[in-house]
Structure formats: C-alpha cells, structure tokens
Amino acid sequence: MARPRPCPDRCTVLLLGGGGREHALAWKLVQSPRLERLWLTNPQNAGLSALGEPCPPEILTRGSFHFDRWCDQVGIDLVIVGPEGPLADGIADQLATDRRLVFGPSANAAQLEADKAFAKEVMRQAAVPTAEARVFERVEAAREYLEAHDEPCVIKASGLCAGKGVYVCETPAEAQEAIDQLMITRVFGDAGGRVIIEEKLIGQELSVLALVDGRTIWLLDPAQDHKQVHEGDRGPNTGGMGAYCPTPLVDHATLKVIESEIFVPIVDALRRDGIEYRGVLYAGLMLTAGGPKVLEFNCRFGDPECQPLMTRLQGDLVEIAWATAAGNLDAQTIDFDPRVSCCVVMCSEGYPGPYEKGKVITGIEAAEALGGPDESVKVFHAGTTRTSDGDLVTSGGRVLGVTALAATLAAARDLANAACAEIHFEGSFHRHDIGDRVLAATETPTNH
Ligand code: AMP
Ligand code: GLY
Numbered sequence: 001m002a003r004p005r006p007c008p009d010r011c012t013v014l015l016l017g018g019g020g021r022e023h024a025l026a027w028k029l030v031q032s033p034r035l036e037r038l039w040l041t042n043p044q045n046a047g048l049s050a051l052g053e054p055c056p057p058e059i060l061t062r063g064s065f066h067f068d069r070w071c072d073q074v075g076i077d078l079v080i081v082g083p084e085g086p087l088a089d090g091i092a093d094q095l096a097t098d099r100r101l102v103f104g105p106s107a108n109a110a111q112l113e114a115d116k117a118f119a120k121e122v123m124r125q126a127a128v129p130t131a132e133a134r135v136f137e138r139v140e141a142a143r144e145y146l147e148a149h150d151e152p153c154v155i156k157a158s159g160l161c162a163g164k165g166v167y168v169c170e171t172p173a174e175a176q177e178a179i180d181q182l183m184i185t186r187v188f189g190d191a192g193g194r195v196i197i198e199e200k201l202i203g204q205e206l207s208v209l210a211l212v213d214g215r216t217i218w219l220l221d222p223a224q225d226h227k228q229v230h231e232g233d234r235g236p237n238t239g240g241m242g243a244y245c246p247t248p249l250v251d252h253a254t255l256k257v258i259e260s261e262i263f264v265p266i267v268d269a270l271r272r273d274g275i276e277y278r279g280v281l282y283a284g285l286m287l288t289a290g291g292p293k294v295l296e297f298n299c300r301f302g303d304p305e306c307q308p309l310m311t312r313l314q315g316d317l318v319e320i321a322w323a324t325a326a327g328n329l330d331a332q333t334i335d336f337d338p339r340v341s342c343c344v345v346m347c348s349e350g351y352p353g354p355y356e357k358g359k360v361i362t363g364i365e366a367a368e369a370l371g372g373p374d375e376s377v378k379v380f381h382a383g384t385t386r387t388s389d390g391d392l393v394t395s396g397g398r399v400l401g402v403t404a405l406a407a408t409l410a411a412a413r414d415l416a417n418a419a420c421a422e423i424h425f426e427g428s429f430h431r432h433d434i435g436d437r438v439l440a441a442t443e444t445p446t447n448h
Contacts, residue, residue: 004328005101007319010036012075015052016091017082018042020345020382020401021303024310025082025317026051027380032318039074046392047381064094076100080321081279084300088114088160092279101325104279105299109270112281112297116196117158119297122273126265130294131286133198139183142195146175152200157182159191164352166237168200201286201293204249204437207305208283210263211320213329214276217263219255221246221312221336223305224438225284229352231433238352239398242416242434244342244409245308248442249287258285258292266297278325307380307401308341339374342412343403344420344434345382349427351397357383359394359425367402367419375406377419394425402430409435 011034015026023045029035030051038052041060059070071079079095081087081104090107104110111118117135122128135158136142146153155178157165165188167178175197182192207225211218223245229235250258262285267277282298282305301309310317314335323332348355364379371377380403383396400423404415413435420430 004323004326007034007322007326008077009034011077011318011322012037012039013318014039014041014055014071014076014079015082016041016079016086018045018048019082019303019396020380020398021301021306022082023047023051023380023382024307024401024403025080025301027378028310028313028317029080032316034316034318037074039076044385044395045381046384046386047379049386068095068097071095071100078103078318078322078325080104082300084110084113084160084298087279087299101322103321103325105277106275108275109277109279110299112266112270113299114160115158116156116296117194120196122266122269123294126269128262128265128294129291131198131201133196135194135196137194139179142179142183142197143176145197146172146179154198154200155179155182156196156198157188157191158194158196159188161188161191162239164188164237164239165191168237201288201295203286203288204441205295206247206249206285206287206292207243207302208255208258208285209302209305209309210259210281210283211324211329211334212263212267212277212279212281213324213327214271214278215267215327216329217259217267217281218329218332218334219259219263220309220334222250222255223247223302223308224249224435225302225305226431226434229347231431233437236352240302240304240345241347241431242342242344243302243305243308244340244412244435245305245312246336246340247438248409249438250292254292258283262292262294278327303382304343304345304401307343307403311341311378311403311405312337312339337405339405339407340409340412341403341405342409342416342434343380343401344413344416344430344432345398346400346402346420346423346428346430348383348394348397348399349429355397356427357393357395359427361392361394361399361423361425363423364392364400367422370419370422371404371406371415375404375411375415377405377415378403379419379423399425399428410439413439
C-alpha cells in the first residue's frame, strides 16, 4: 500500500460552508502554524470573512471543471467541507486529486446522512442498534400502517431537509398530519418522496462524532445538543439551540461500546460495499434503557456541536484534517482541554419559522471580555453579515454561537448565559437551560 502523504509544512486550505460550524473550524485553522492561506466559499458571514480570503463566487456556479481548475491555480492543498449538501452532491469526489486532499466523505459515503432509508439498511446489515423502522414510498401504505399501529412514532423524510424533516408524533392524528405534510404537501419537496416511520425512543440524546480515515476511527469527546426551540425541550425541532462538551452522560466503557457496536460495524459494512468513509462520522444517539441506539448519522461536524469541540481541541487542525483525509489517523494524537465548553445559540425572533434579517448586533466585545482567569468566551458567527456602512447585522435564524470554556458544566453554562446578556439585537432570544437536563440528572440526591 502507498505510504500516506505527509502534511505539507505550508498548507493552503479551502473551507466550504458559511455557518457557526465553519467559523469555529476557521478559528481553529488559523491557529495552525502550517496554514499558508485560507480560502472561503461563504465570506458573507462576518466572523468567517475576517479569517480568510473569498473565492471568486463564479467558481461555485460554473461547474466542477472550473472549480477544480481554480483550486489548481491558487494551489489548494486541502479542502475542508463543512455542510452535508455539497458532500451529498459529490464535492469530495470532484475535488480530490493526487495533488489535493479533501476532508469529507464521497457522495456514496455521505448517503448515510442524505438517505435515511439507505442508513437504515446499512445499520440492519451491520446489526447496529437503532429504532425499529419501516420505509414507505406510497402515501396509502403509510396511512394504513399508521392505522394499524397507534403508539407514538417518529416520521422522517428520507432525504436532506436541514435537520427539519423529523416529526415526533404522540397521537395518530399528529402522525397522519406529518405524512400529509411530507408526502402530499411536500413541505420538503422530493425529500419527502420516501418516508420512514420509526418507533419513538426514550432517553437522553447524545452526539458522538468520530474522525474516520477509511480504517482508523478516532472518537471525539461526546457532546449533547438541544434540538427543541424552547426551554425544557419544548416546541419544534431546530438545527440545534446549544451544545456542550464533554458530557458526563457516558463513561469511557460506554464510549468503547459505542465505538465497537456502532462505529466499527458501520465503517466495515460500508467498506464491504466498496465505500471508504473519510471525514467526520457523527452518530446521533439515544441512550435508551436497552443501551445506546442510533437516531441518525451525519457525514460532517454537528452545528453547534463543532463550536464546543473546536474550543476544546488541542493540537493542529490542519494536521488533524490532513491525517484524516490522507488515511494517516493512526499516526495522529488528538487531545482535548479538560475544561467544559458550552455553546448557547442566539436566534432571530421567529426561528425556526420565518424571521426578519438586518437587525444591528452589539456587545460581542463585551461578551468576549467576560470570564475569570481560567475561563474564556468566544462568540462564533452563524447568521451575521456586514452592511456597506460596516454595521454587523443579523442574516439568519441562528445568529451567534456564544461559547464559554470553564472548569465545570454549570460554570460554562452560567458564563455563556452571562455573555449572551451582553449581546443585543432586536428580537433576539436563546435558551438559558443548555446542559440543565444532565445537571438535573447528575445532581446528588439529598437524603431526608
Ligand atoms: P434526526 O434528524 O433523525 O436526528 O432527528 C432529529 C431529532 O428528532 C433527534 O435529535 C431527536 O430529538 C428526534 N428523534 C429522531 N428520531 C427519534 C426516535 N426514533 N425517537 C425519539 N426521538 C427521535
Ligand atoms: N446539531 C445537529 C446537527 O448538526 O445535525
């Protein structure tokens, strides 16, 4: 076998994507002494744009030949892909050459996220624990199935819908309504052409992300996301309202089980089908009474899980991403800061529904100045932009990821909330209870 290519001393990187996850990745990349230049596909994000150079916009629309040629012209050594869309569309297949590596899986491997029916089939072949599920392509068949099964269920569009095509249904009426929305109204377009109806699992949710280089699997510290928009886990699902890392929900032994019963069999099953997985493999898990079960796979870093992960990651992200893309992870060491990081997402009024843009944002400097001697705050931009007058304004539903590093989860959560209180824009809201579920579950009971 050819020896994996060593990471160049000076590496020119192209980063695809423009949200909070990509700001966190860019923030970590620019700390690397190996970084020569950083190119960005989405420089509208005001946090990101300060860290790199914008690609000419036409390379994204003129087809893969032009994109590839531009990468050659500016000497891109490594492409890091943030979001799932380009991966599912085959960007890794298009841009990887013998001169250039891509951090992110091929289109075939990205089906694990882009096609939930495919993911269920691979899990079945690999005997990976997951919710019992049936796939439907005909609306009548889905309705008949629901009539015969009146227990709570979860209904999902099989295709990509930016984390929103999932309905957790308590009653048969809610389930029928979800089928109508997905299969008839087609609120998510063709993504609802196939739906999955699966058993509702009960437990705490956990995000375990791993770097996979084809063979070697390196589990990152576990994180917990908070999907629902309102405090107390109420309201519709969002892309994620806040996350912290590490979580005490799983100990080392359980993580080993997650590795050997979920990650290893999935990567092996794909390889048996001729699909080599390279990049981040993210398992969304439910810790049920019967053990960890997979809710979904993603083929990228989570957003906002990436923000706490990057603030804790020690070492050089250029080297780590290179080693993953080159198939050289076994020679790499990955360490995390022992402190806890908590990211609270500040949103625009109305999110995850329609919202207004263009609200002036103030207070980020004051927020980042908070914290004691062993604490820090970093504010990652998700949906922000600069006007021609230089004002920082909102431009998305999730606007900022206010990320605090402190000795304990409670201290990190309090610091993140205090930092959010320094930041202002009209209509802003955020959850104050990121991490509370686990803090409540792990509080020592008093003996009366
Ligand atoms: P997914 O995009 O598949 O992760 O689903 C989004 C969210 O829906 C998850 O983070 C869970 O909160 C919830 N969910 C998905 N599948 C299930 C399930 N089988 N049981 C309970 N909740 C689920
Ligand atoms: N935070 C959940 C996701 O990135 O899918």
